[in-house]
Amino acid sequence: MKRRNRSCNQSSIFPKLAVIYGVLFFILSPTASADESLTFCDSTSISVKIKIWVNGVEGQTLEGQSATFSAKIPKTDNGLAKQPVVLTNPLNCCSNLSSELSGFTALARRGDCDYLVKAKVAQAAGAASLVVINDSEDIVEMSCSKKSALDISILVLMISKLGGDALNESLSVGGKVELLVYAPESLIIDPGAAFLWLMAVATVVCASLWFEITKSGETNGNYDELSEKPNYKDDEENEIIEMSTISAVIFVILASTFLVLLYLFMSSWFIWVLIVFFCLGAVEGMHSCIVALVKSKCRGCGQKTVNVPLFGTTTVMSLSVLLFCMAFAIFWVCTRKESYAWVGQDILGICLIIAVLQLAQLPNIKVATVLLCCAFMYDIFWVFISPLFFHDSVMISVAQGDSSSGESIPMVLRFPRLFDPWGGYSVLGFGDILFPGLLLSFTVRYDKSKKRTWKDGYFVWLAIGYACGLLFTYLALYLMNNHG
Structure with a gap:
């Protein structure tokens, strides 16, 4: 009996302790709230x-x-x-x-x-x-x-x-x-990033299959077999640049050097130089893309020629397209700070990427491995390790452009941040499209040489891999609080 009563007395202690702790919690909680109003030097700057x-x-x-x-x-x-x-x-x-x-x-x-x-x-x-x-x-x-x-x-x-x-x-x-x-909070997930992701994947796939897209007019059999046929194949082969292992390493070293120069001498005039080079390359890229599309759909177009001083003989169609492309680029330069300027920049950038991927090609998987591994280390060093040698992340500082003039680097695809109180744009650098695009273009040529179909070839799987990899990139971006 005594043992049972002792057990009951011990069990009754726990409710009493719970009440005491509860009272102490409510007594001390206002003090805790008051401490939250104090400021410290290590609070988060927003x-x-x-x-x-x-x-x-x-x-x-x-x-x-x-x-x-x-x-x-x-x-x-x-x-x-x-x-x-x-x-x-x-x-x-x-x-x-x-x-x-x-x-x-x-x-x-x-x-x-x-x-x-x-x-x-x-x-x-x-x-x-x-x-x-x-x-x-x-x-x-x-x-x-x-x-x-x-x-x-x-x-x-x-x-x-x-x-x-x-x-x-x-x-x-x-x-x-x-x-x-x-201090409004930004959206955790930016819907505009989905459009930028789709734009990047579509650009890589389109650039890799560009020859297949534009060859339909050339392979059409409804033309005179005795007529003289333009030697498009020879022209394309003469313009192709094949990268070697050494040139891949040198390219990344030169890119690093140019990035440091941009970081050290960032100014409005330096960015203007980049804008000029971007427009020149984009005009050439847009011109080649439009001409190739027109010729593939209308074989009879572009036959009439005209003599242009300093440039020699060219077709009327090619000259007209060139004038249109120049006007388009000039219009973008004049309106590059308007809310709709991202459309023109993306069009020019996509045309430039397609043209570069037709010009530069990887000869084998060895060169592709060296180039992509070097680019991988390039990104890691200039984003995460460079603050140890410089005061800022070099790549992120360059991507932000010149704050005093409001000018920014044009070598990116942009898309507005939808429903974000801070506005701004989601951006994706050309390198994130060009380097994987070189590998995908190589797999298209490889599958074609081995007579592989899309089911048993490499291209489709690498395209899916690129799309998934870019999704993980955006996931990492959000998990790291938008750190590049």
């Missing part, structure tokens, strides 16, 4: 949007970046109140301010003291938030080095020099400037 109103009229929306010690920024602008903006005095916000800033957003210049000092000075003056104007068009991360919790309770963020100049101009003429800061 991109923010800044809505601007000048004299009550909504103007442009700027983009900025929060400090690592900033207070938490709302994800939406719903229910947020607009805050008036005032310039700090002194402008660097490094010493006690001459005026009370209760409820205002302090606008300060970068420099002369630490970012954390600026935040403390602005908060001591009663500012609701602090906006630091950078001295360049880049937006750098504002960080600090303290390990303990900070007493910063205001929003702290940075904007570019161009955005700061726009705010200063409105304030200088006596206008009332108000702003609202929020």
Whole structure:
């Protein structure tokens, strides 16, 4: 009996302990919530949007970046109140301010003291938030080095020099400037990436089968057997460049050298040089693609010739197509910053890729292995290892272009980010299409020489492999938080 009562007493202890722990949890939980409001130097810096109103009229929306010690920024602008903006005095916000800033957003210049000092000075003056104007068009991360919790309770963020100049101009003429800061989240999966994936796969397949697509007109038997036939085959063979093992290695070394030069001397004029070369190659590629398609569908076209000074004799059809391609490229250059310019860039890029894959060919699987392995190491080094030798990832920095002029590298396929509050484009470099395209083009020729059908050949399986590989690339991109 005693043993049973002792057992019952022991079992009754557990409900009591559960009640005690529950009470302690609810007592301590407000303290835990209060700790969440504290800021630390190692908080995550995020991109923010800044809505601007000048004299009550909504103007442009700027983009900025929060400090690592900033207070938490709302994800939406719903229910947020607009805050008036005032310039700090002194402008660097490094010493006690001459005026009370209760409820205002302090606008300060970068420099002369630490970012954390600026935040403390602005908060001591009663500012609701602090906006630091950078001295360049880049937006750098504002960080600090303290390990303990900070007493910063205001929003702290940075904007570019161009955005700061726009705010200063409105304030200088006596206008009332108000702003609202929020940090919308990007979509986890970008639907536009699916279209870019489809575009890349279709380009590789089309370029690999280009000869089969455009040969129908040439193999048509409804023509005079005695008439003179143009020697298209000889012309194509004369223009083919076969890569060797050594040339594959040298090509990757030269590509690395050119990438470093782009990184070190990135400027608007350098990108303009690339734009010019891109247009020249794209015009040639578009011209060859259109001419090949026209000849395959209409064998009687392109017979009439004309003598062009400095260029010699050419067909009227070829000259007309060339003029159209030049006009198309010029139109794209003039409108390259418009919202629809990605269409023209993709058309020019796809034509260039198709032309290159008809010009360059791999002679055997050995050269293909060397080239693709070198390209694999090239990507790994310049994306992930280069920050150890340079301050940034060289390839990602080059892909972002020149921020001061807004110019970007044209050697990419682009597609708009659909339904993304930040806008922008999903991009895919030409190398991610050209290198696999060389291998797929080789398998088409190999299957044809061995008289293999699409069922027992290599091309279909490699095309499926490329499509799956590109899907895994996008999966890795999302898992690594959009790191290239």
